[in-house]
Amino acid sequence: MSIQLNVNHESAVVDAPSDMPLLWVLRDLLHLTGSKYGCGIGACGACTVLVGGQAVRSCMTAVGDVGSAPVITIEGLSPDGRHPLQVAWEAIDVPQCGYCQAGQIMSATALLQKTAHPTDAEIDAAMSGNLCRCGTFTLIREAIHKAAQTGAPTPGK
Amino acid sequence: MQINRRTFLQVGALAGGGFALSLHTSLLAKAEAPTAPPDLKPQAFIHIAADGGVTIMARASESGQGMRNMLPMLIAEELDVDWKDVRVQQADLNEKIYGKQFSGGSANTPMGWEPMRRVGAAGHELLVTAAAGTWGVPAAQCTTRSGTVHHAASGRSMGYGELAAKAAALPAPALSGVKLKDPKEYRIIGHSQRGVDTHSIVTGKPLFGIDTQLPGMLYASIEKAPVFGGKVKSANLDEVKTLPGVRHVFVIEGGITLAAYTPWEPGMEPGIAIVADTWWQAQQAREKLKVDWDLGPAVTQSTDGFATKAAELLKAPPGSTVRKYGDVDAALGASAKTVEATYQFPFIAHVTMEPQGATAHWKEGKLEMWSTSTLPADGVALVAKTLGIQESDITTHMIRSGGSFGRRLQNDYLVEAAWIAKRVDAPVKLLWSREDDVTHDAFRPGATVGLKGGLDAQGKITAWRHHFVTFGDGKQATSGGGMGQDSYPAGFPPAYALYTSMQPLMLRTGALRAPGDNAYCWVAQSFLDELAFAAGRDPLEFQLDLLSNKKMPWNSGEHDAVGDHEPTGASVLIPERFRGVLELVAEKSGWAKRAKEPGRGMGIAAWFCHLGYFAEVADVSVDAQNKVTVHRVWAAGDVGSQIINPNAAESMAHGGIMEGMGHLGQEITLEAGRVQQSNFDEHPLMRMRQAPVIEVYWRKTDYSPTGLGEPTLPPILPAVTNAIFAATGKRIRTLPLQRSGFRWA
Ligand code: FES
Ligand code: FES
Numbered sequence: 058m059s060i061q062l063n064v065n066h067e068s069a070v071v072d073a074p075s076d077m078p079l080l081w082v083l084r085d086l087l088h089l090t091g092s093k094y095g096c097g098i099g100a101c102g103a104c105t106v107l108v109g110g111q112a113v114r115s116c117m118t119a120v121g122d123v124g125s126a127p128v129i130t131i132e133g134l135s136p137d138g139r140h141p142l143q144v145a146w147e148a149i150d151v152p153q154c155g156y157c158q159a160g161q162i163m164s165a166t167a168l169l170q171k172t173a174h175p176t177d178a179e180i181d182a183a184m185s186g187n188l189c190r191c192g193t194f195t196l197i198r199e200a201i202h203k204a205a206q207t208g209a210p211t212p213g214k
Numbered sequence: 215m216q217i218n219r220r221t222f223l224q225v226g227a228l229a230g231g232g233f234a235l236s237l238h239t240s241l242l243a244k245a246e247a248p249t250a251p252p253d254l255k256p257q258a259f260i261h262i263a264a265d266g267g268v269t270i271m272a273r274a275s276e277s278g279q280g281m282r283n284m285l286p287m288l289i290a291e292e293l294d295v296d297w298k299d300v301r302v303q304q305a306d307l308n309e310k311i312y313g314k315q316f317s318g319g320s321a322n323t324p325m326g327w328e329p330m331r332r333v334g335a336a337g338h339e340l341l342v343t344a345a346a347g348t349w350g351v352p353a354a355q356c357t358t359r360s361g362t363v364h365h366a367a368s369g370r371s372m373g374y375g376e377l378a379a380k381a382a383a384l385p386a387p388a389l390s391g392v393k394l395k396d397p398k399e400y401r402i403i404g405h406s407q408r409g410v411d412t413h414s415i416v417t418g419k420p421l422f423g424i425d426t427q428l429p430g431m432l433y434a435s436i437e438k439a440p441v442f443g444g445k446v447k448s449a450n451l452d453e454v455k456t457l458p459g460v461r462h463v464f465v466i467e468g469g470i471t472l473a474a475y476t477p478w479e480p481g482m483e484p485g486i487a488i489v490a491d492t493w494w495q496a497q498q499a500r501e502k503l504k505v506d507w508d509l510g511p512a513v514t515q516s517t518d519g520f521a522t523k524a525a526e527l528l529k530a531p532p533g534s535t536v537r538k539y540g541d542v543d544a545a546l547g548a549s550a551k552t553v554e555a556t557y558q559f560p561f562i563a564h565v566t567m568e569p570q571g572a573t574a575h576w577k578e579g580k581l582e583m584w585s586t587s588t589l590p591a592d593g594v595a596l597v598a599k600t601l602g603i604q605e606s607d608i609t610t611h612m613i614r615s616g617g618s619f620g621r622r623l624q625n626d627y628l629v630e631a632a633w634i635a636k637r638v639d640a641p642v643k644l645l646w647s648r649e650d651d652v653t654h655d656a657f658r659p660g661a662t663v664g665l666k667g668g669l670d671a672q673g674k675i676t677a678w679r680h681h682f683v684t685f686g687d688g689k690q691a692t693s694g695g696g697m698g699q700d701s702y703p704a705g706f707p708p709a710y711a712l713y714t715s716m717q718p719l720m721l722r723t724g725a726l727r728a729p730g731d732n733a734y735c736w737v738a739q740s741f742l743d744e745l746a747f748a749a750g751r752d753p754l755e756f757q758l759d760l761l762s763n764k765k766m767p768w769n770s771g772e773h774d775a776v777g778d779h780e781p782t783g784a785s786v787l788i789p790e791r792f793r794g795v796l797e798l799v800a801e802k803s804g805w806a807k808r809a810k811e812p813g814r815g816m817g818i819a820a821w822f823c824h825l826g827y828f829a830e831v832a833d834v835s836v837d838a839q840n841k842v843t844v845h846r847v848w849a850a851g852d853v854g855s856q857i858i859n860p861n862a863a864e865s866m867a868h869g870g871i872m873e874g875m876g877h878l879g880q881e882i883t884l885e886a887g888r889v890q891q892s893n894f895d896e897h898p899l900m901r902m903r904q905a906p907v908i909e910v911y912w913r914k915t916d917y918s919p920t921g922l923g924e925p926t927l928p929p930i931l932p933a934v935t936n937a938i939f940a941a942t943g944k945r946i947r948t949l950p951l952q953r954s955g956f957r958w959a
Contacts, residue, residue, distance in 0.1 A: 074458075085493055090425040091418020094424065095648065096648045096893050097893075098895065100895050103567065130418065131416075134417075146412070147412050147416055150408045150861055150862070150865075152278075152409060152412055153866070154566075154614075154616045155415035155422075156278075156567040156615075158415050159415075181903035185902045188899045189872075191873075192869040192900070193865065193869070195908060198905075
């Protein structure tokens, strides 16, 4: 069926069954491959995107349920790659393999929107659904604190 | 990027820098049997455009260990350009030009340190010669800085870009004769340089194997038997072919020969490949598959069966002797005290964050592959053999992967993608589901180990008897399941025996980060802790004392004279370095003054592998429900004279520690031949809230730099379990922790 979406501030029409996970619509139909597949069961967070401002696991979100809620992926987080989280991630050089990092940054975006200056415990609570096989947790924590100092604007703006 | 050959300087690496790779990888399997390093032919590592832009080719595959930085940094340093002016480009697979394009065994640093710097220095020499020729001055009067040649006496300067065409026309100097910088002059090596792909990663650019996108590309998924080597008898193929988006369905006969010994790269696993317009549709179609499997003989395998057999083997006379010196039984008999223990560790899976997969395109008799393999040349050979095509008809692009940890040393997914592509008139991207990835991993094999150690009246070790019960046919251990004759503490106890016994295994196994060492360290360093406790001695002091024993010669050859600055290729433990990291970590962790209180403790352990030395201390608490929290880890490492990219090196140490902690909680079990775990919920990784504070310290020594991918990992396992003992008095001899009554908080 034809489904109208709002992805990264642009409208997109896809021809997909309504139960197709948003992750695969993004990756294989819209060719936005920044969001990653890691588990398909909501256990790793690699596929995290924002839907209506909330961090969701796109592997568990049926595209038919998204409706007109704005979807923001890592590609649409900022127009120029200079979102404070992206800047902090780069400054601290967080990634090893990098595969989990889009999901980490999207979860961190949602965290900073709710809690501008999170404590370590708040970071633990918000980020423990995002696995990093390479073990970059210390650097992720540091980068979130650093981005919080500069302040995180609304994604895409 | 197109390279204009007339305006670019090309410098080739020559033979001579190579040394035996075999010993770094001896634990991998026969696929890595000693091979002479190829004669490197002159080839372009360095491209300098007329406008001065410098492109350096990264020859090794990148899966997160920073190879795209480390090797080009070595070239850039000697070329004498600024790193900010360097663009790094991933080389395609072409070992005739680039030499060994292999990422594993922590080998790229020792393998690349000398040749890559010499490649850079040769480029530097050509540019200086070109400038001197232009000005008619002796080359010795010219200096360089930041991509410019200067002649101080006449005040003239020329940028590398202006000199590139002239330099390219000069004969390349022999690499063995080029002059290398004094390390005191380094401006790139030893200075943290951000990952060359970091910006692309944080902005979500298509970068990974899974992101490969080609016009008209189809997507593939493979349903394999639930039991290793099981074959398709029949299936509802006609029905599945009619499902939405499905283009092709193929039965894969496979090429596995089941036997007591399962070799490295055992062959293609049988199954049913579904090719569809999207991967989601291929997955949906898989759910509709009804397959009648001939499960084959591996259906009889189970974890319980393995345990029963291992217990029998442990009681029986050992199958063979790996290493023996002194009369161990007599020494044990004469000891004032003996300690006996059985250790068990399970099979575990790699679970790289990016599941296995590859993209391939068969067109007009040629195959093009987008590969994440870390041993890509082996992949090409295997593809050619399996498909019955020539290696010369295959082009391989080396794509960044979301982690390898040894998994991508095997090329099963690559062969599958190529096999499917050859049957399809379009590019095909194969992706394994996470469930495929867990259940068809090249598992780290488990083992059972019987240990007996003796102590004299002064509490010194008299003898060490080690019976390693692993898997194999009695002659060859399954991949990743062999134990070398020099595995620590071999050589230090006055009398020592390492025996091995094997039981059959029909399962793909392989190398997981620090293969062998990731478990043998846990066994040896736990048992040393037990012996120290039995002797009433501090475990650090006990181990330092053991290391002061005159070491028996290593069977693999003795090269441990201090001042032996060149990597020998041989893996030889140097006691002074082992002691050095233990002393450093003890100092940094305040080991001597550590608090001893119920429920909280510190554990210490050290290991040598892949030419690197690491000692780690863990500060751990255990609550009333036996839930374990690691608060802080101190790590001290000795990988030689230079930490080439310090931030990346420290991150690698964090990674090894987090992964090792993960191993403590993971297991793969079999029941009726079927792997019981399938995803992260059942084979967990560590999470943010469980990550300790980690402090990393380097002990720089005069030895040639060596790699960091692996040696950081092994000590954390026994450091944590020894700390649990210190906190609770309970010794963990069976992993995962849950099987010993503990779990992560
Ligand atoms: S892929 Fe969605 S949570 Fe893992
Ligand atoms: S950086 Fe590799 S999984 Fe996080």
